[in-house]
Amino acid sequence: MKLISDFKDFLNDTVNLNQTRIDRLEDRVEVIKDSIRSSDWEPRISVFIEQGSWAHDTIIRPVDGGEFDADLLVKVHPVDGWSAAQYVKELGRVFRDSGRYGDKTVVYDYCVTITYADDCKIDVAPLVMDREYQGTLEVCNKREDKFEESQPVEFTRWIREKNGYSGNNSFRKATRLIKYIRDIKRRFSCQSVLLTTLIGHRIEWFDKDSSAFTDTPSALQTIMGRLDDWLQARADKPSVPNPTLPSQDFADLWNDTQYANFRNFVNKYRKWIDEAVEATDRSDSIEKWRRVFGDEFAKGENVAKAELSAMQRTSALLLQSAAHLDSLVDNIIDFGINVLPSWFKTPPHLQRRRRD
Template identity: 85%
Template sequence: MKLVNQFKEFLADTVNLNQTRIDRLEERVETIKSFIRGSDWEPKISTFIEQGSWAHDTIIRPVDGGEFDADLLVKVHTVNGWSAAQYVKELGRVFLDNGRYGDKTVIYDYCVTITYADDCKIDIAPLVMEREHQGTLEVCNKRKDEFEESQPVEYTRWMREKNGYSGNNSFRKATRLIKYNRDIKKRFSCQSVLLTTLIGHRIEWSDKDSSAFSDTPSALQTIMGRLDDWLQAHPDKPAVPNPALPAQDFADLWNDTQYANFRNFVNKYRKWIDDAINATTLSDSIEKWRKVFGDDFAKGETVQKAEALAMQRANAMLLESAAHLDSLVDSVIDFGIAILPARFKNPAHKHAPPWQSAEHVSRNVQVSAEYSNHKTDRSYPVQNGEALPPRGGLWFDVRVNKFQLVPADCYVRWRITNTGAVAIALKKGRGGFEHPTEVNRRWEDLQYHGVHMAEAFVIRKSDDRLVGYSEPFYVVIK
């Protein structure tokens, strides 16, 4: 089960950097900017640029008493005669010589780090503009005393573009969750810029408005599945180019052992995530999600009481006419189709099969579905009861005995039943039998808010007798 609402609460209460810390960070950064501008540091300042997880909005709350850090670039004009190391050393000097910052300052290879008493670090790095060529930007490697080309604004633009392909910022939220898993489990090593780049490559423009990124758990499952597939296809460490500067290989941040370990753990977590989403009860799903994210996931949930309450609410919201209250959809999204009472699948407007039954009628008929923006576009598999947007449509397909095609001596009819107040009021409840759109597949547009059903019926051609039918495939339209 996806547990969309539980993920929303988990992000807000545990994963996301809370607003108090964000406000404090922004205040400190503004103070640092003012300090640098007023200092005797020689470079002429052009502007300041946010970088890293702070700029990408993927920064997370520190775990286990750790620290969160924010990256600030100081874009400056060239100082004639200065070496790369001099920009960093001189910036460090002005902080070390100051009473307010002296005991908080450490000078590293590329930046000056200010560490505060609570759980916050701010890394300040010089970014030299147009030192030799117009338009170039370079960070400064103090240890090697070398200038290195950088394109931080382009990288941030790339990340924001990637997030724009997802619905409800799901890509950005999934990125935070993967970083949280890394930090809380401590089972693999992967610097944030490398991890973020790997994640960023898992979504493309063609994913826009797809169910694969329609909500946070869907995005998380999609990213981890695609990342695992890519990693398993590369037993040896592959290149991970900086999308803003392809000559730079972020895979250099790994050694071969770290890469192999990362590859193994992504494969393991991918399976755990699949298991959690495929769980059929609330308690089982929560238990499996906690295996991925620890006991803070759904920590306020009393599993048996919550599930029982949801079932009671579903019964109360189901009206005889099948014009159920809109809030039923929210309950199904939260707790799954298992909460629907038995009478839900038999509304008054659903037609009975018109065919006589054969001697034996098989129940081993399975319906599957794939979501697509349009009939001819690329489609994506969806699960029974998965929440979908009121746009695009589904291709329904049918198999017998789990994977076999419907025998050639039979034909298929589809019973499509709409529920929900809007569908019923507009007399779109249907409940009758429809011909396939092509071969045995049926296309249905997604329009009306509600919990709807698609069922496949297999009829023998020789005598028009019913030989098999499926359980309902539930379509939840948000």
Template identity: 85%
Template sequence: MKLVNDFKDFLADTVNLNQNRITQLEARVEAIKSFLRASDWEPTISTFIEQGSWAHDTIIRPVDGGEFDADLLVKVRRVDGWSAAQYVKELGRVFLDSGRYADKTQIYDYCVTITYADDCKIDIAPVVMDREYQGTLEVCDRRNDKFDESQPIEYTRWMREKNSYSGNNSFRKATRLIKYIRDIKKRFSCQSVLLTTLIGHRIEWLDKDSDPFADTPSALQTIMGRLDDWLQARADKPVVQNPSLPSEDFADLWNDTQYANFRNFVNKYRKGIDEAFAAGTRSDSIEKWRRVFGDEFAKGENVKKAEASATQQVRALLLEGAAHLDSLVDNVIDFGISVLPSWFRTPPHLQAPRWPPAENVSRNVQVFAEYRESQYSGRRHRINSGEALPPRGGLWFDVRVNKFQTVPTDYYVRWRITNTGAVAMALNKGRGGFEKPIDGDRRWEALQYRGVHMAEAFIIRRSDDRLVGFSEPFYAVIK
């Protein structure tokens, strides 16, 4: 069953970025524009350009305490003698020198990011116009000090044209729903520009006013079906051209393992969507839609939840202790880390912190992880907590406080690494103790043993060896 009205409520109540956040975002962007125009930043500003999901109207509400990003391009005239890096560095300087933005500013490769106390980040990137010849737009790569051609206006036009082929903005709404699946399930990695490009290629001019795009659930089923068919025909990572700049391959944002994982889970969710459509009763259909979207879908309905049986099975498996059977890993891969009970994170071999707590202990500590095929080689790829990983390569764990700030030098970091699973425990590799970083505050961990493993960051004050903060566990699920 399609349950069109339930989808309308689900988008409004859960998926869509709510209006007060949009209003606040717009006000912040206008303040940034006014600030830059009045600043001493040398480039002459031509105009500002909205980019990304904000411009495409596919931005969604952050899930699980995450953040939503808005991208703002500053279109400027070239400054004689300036390198690419200089545009970004000088833009960062202007914000860092201000009383208003200094404590919110971080400089990255292509942009300056302003992070607010709530869940909003605004990325401001300079775009240089007409540098080599009339009509060119180039973003600035600070790290490699080079200019890269970009066509953000054309890409936004392409996305809006794709939406125009659908009825009732169903393409745009289905795009938000697919992004929501990615964010709430955390089963696959796919950066938004790559995901929206893949989705955009699934609708063409001949689909205009057709039944497959007449409403939101129909558009969702059509897009996921077409995307799955396309992926299943390509066992190896394909080329995904930027439609506005064909020389750019967005598939470079994946490694081969991430592509294979994405391909598998699109197939899984496509089947789940088809089953929800085919359900004969409203109750059965809601249950099946919840397998795809979680309990927030039709949340006023009292129906059987698919995750309940999985949670029950996981609890039974955990009675075996930390040396649980491999089937627990399968349940976590299928349903996400939400099926794990809270006491999973405290197995018997876990060591308690040995540092006395400070007067205030912060929980605003975040762990991030990047996958590499080996410790110092191979491409880096950001990994989500709970994402299924192969038993090879490894993860570089890093830590931030207050969402984006590095740990101050008068504090030090210790990592608690806890392994679970039958193989690790049989080999006495459960660990659960504290380890030192090996590169700054970062720690490398090889991926070897099938199981659901945890990494936590603890921050200790140097002056008195007191614990001042610690993170939530980062779950590494090894297949």
């Protein structure tokens, strides 16, 4: 069974990042923007760009109650003589020297991360425009001190296009659900940009208004089925090119063992999803969906299930009691016959007659 209403509740109550945290994220990002604008960071700012799951609207609530991640790009004009590492280091210095962010700041290879304990992490990364020629965009690799071409806006546009083909926001909903499976099960490794790209490639323009994406569980079943078929046809790690920058292979985020593990578990979860959809009894279907998502799925069913279990235990007890009574009666009859006085038993001549 599809249990469409249960999926809606599951997404709203468990999977989706709640609106309160989204509002708080947006407020914090605005403060970060103001802090950068008013700082002595030398690059001239063009615009701020949302990136990643936040921009794609596929961000989910952390399953462990910890922080979620959001990405913010600072698109800037180039500074003469600056190396790639300098953009990141200098941005890190600005945050470290700040009274507001000093104890929240860590500088990584491409970004500066601001951590709000038990809530969220905001990665702020420089994006240099028009450095070599007009129209180029480059992120900054501090570790290797080099510029790397990037197309974040075009990638977000591609994601939105795929979501439009799926209809009913199905691409985003299915992506959140698959991310939830990844995070709650912890059985495979797949970074969000790679996972989102793999899912996006499973949707085409002709899927628009098709029954394969008519609702959330249908979209999930369709995507997992197509993804599994694609993976099973590729025993060795394949290429997963960035759809907007073919020179970038997202499969580099895996090693061979991680790919093999991902391939195996997608196959397993695909089968579990098919079994949950094919179940004809509601209780059976819920149990099968819980095998995929855990006990938070259809959690309102817990009381009804407990009551049913109590009834089943009572019925079993009654059946056992009845069987015990039958056995007791048989034992009493056998006992009564065995202890009858000899004068009450059948006379020998009648016993012979009966045998005759």
